[in-house]
Amino acid sequence: MSELALSKPRVAKNALTQVMTLGLETATFGVASVAVARTFGPRGLGAFSPAWQLAVMLSGVALAGVDQLLIRELNRTGGARELSQGLGLASAFGLALGGAAAITPLVVGAEEQLAGSFAAAGAYIAVSAPALILRASFHARERMELETGTIAAESVVGLALIPVALALDAGPAGVIGALVIGRLTGLVVSIALTRRLWPGTKLRFRPSAWRAILHSSLPLGIAFLFTSMVLRFDIVIVGALRSAREAGLYAAASVATLAIPMAVSSLNRSLYPVLSRADDLAHPELGRVFRDTWRVHVHLGLGIAAGLTVVAAPGLELVYGGGFDRSAGFLAVLAWLLPVRFLNSLCSATLNATSWRRREAAFLTATVVINISAMLVLVPMLGAWGAIAAAAGTETGLLLVFVFALRELRPPLVRSLGEGALIAAAVGATSLATPGHVLVRTAAGTVVFAALFVTLRTTVLRHPRTLSSSTR
16 A cells, blocks of 8 residues: 555644634634724724734745755754754744834834734734744644644633723734743743754754755745735735725735634645655555545535525624625625636645646746736726726636646536535525525535535545555
């Protein structure tokens, strides 16, 4: 039996753990967003969301792909030297980018509330970069449960401090500050765990060694940067080119459709250590893993999109309160980008894990340039709708490029789309026909979705058993 086939139970376990981890992170951000929206309204959310999205994006950029490189290299070398050097590099980049994020609003003369949020975001970037590198070392050993424990600790601390920040009238910046202290707690826990997992790990600032590291890691870092910019930079641009209020209205919808792809990307991240064992796209097991995961993503994406479209208006009112009526239209359209984002995440992970990662970086570079250029033209004219139009065009175009690049893996386009359309129609009809509260309608749609997903999964996703028996 091949090593990829033997890895299936570990992939399932790791994927579940990653979903739990991302669930904690998403819940923490969700609570923070709701607290800001209900306390300060759309304008307050418009100051909080661009700063927070930039913080998350630049925290990943500061890693320069070193986290993904370490997952691969630590599996091969088993030493702490590479981890120590990567930790030093990411920490230096985190400090530099965090400082830039904090200072830039002051230089351009941004309003006080926004400048305060970006200053807090800068602190978050500086703390996050080393924390994320240490979490990557857990992935190298496939000890994802350690990451979950770390996130649990920082979530508890961050959530406990949010009411304190609101009571002190610290504004959106205070809420981000609470999350900074939570992330600092997670960093302390990660340091303690890393010392046991990788004895001898130290913080080493050795710029002479960084060039060799960056030569291998930058294609991975570029992939993360450009993917993040496609998914996160729109809120920043809407806030910069329109107003904090419009950014808040757009963020209320965008955050919902951003959190869900992040959950799906956790499955793709859990596949990465397995996919990286395939030498190239011709590996027979790689095609099977890819096709089965493709079907899962299409089913999930279309089913969730249909449900979100139906419950968009009452759902947003339930979560954020009044004042966010315009956000419902944004959410109803953005929801249908979910299957595209799911599949782009899968294709990106597949190319990153094989020898095609440099080509993937080129694809993403072109996509981001086109996406940002389109937003710079459309957002001043159309506001948030311009950002949505730019995202729809560029992300769909990227998927077509990915499909062509991965044609050797034979992605199941027609069959998965037909099955997904069946799920979407059933979920949408059920949610519309069910009377009562939005939670009741959501629950009814979820039950139908789960039933159809499980039924179809038994016929198209016989992956572990079929794969194992075919490789004996």
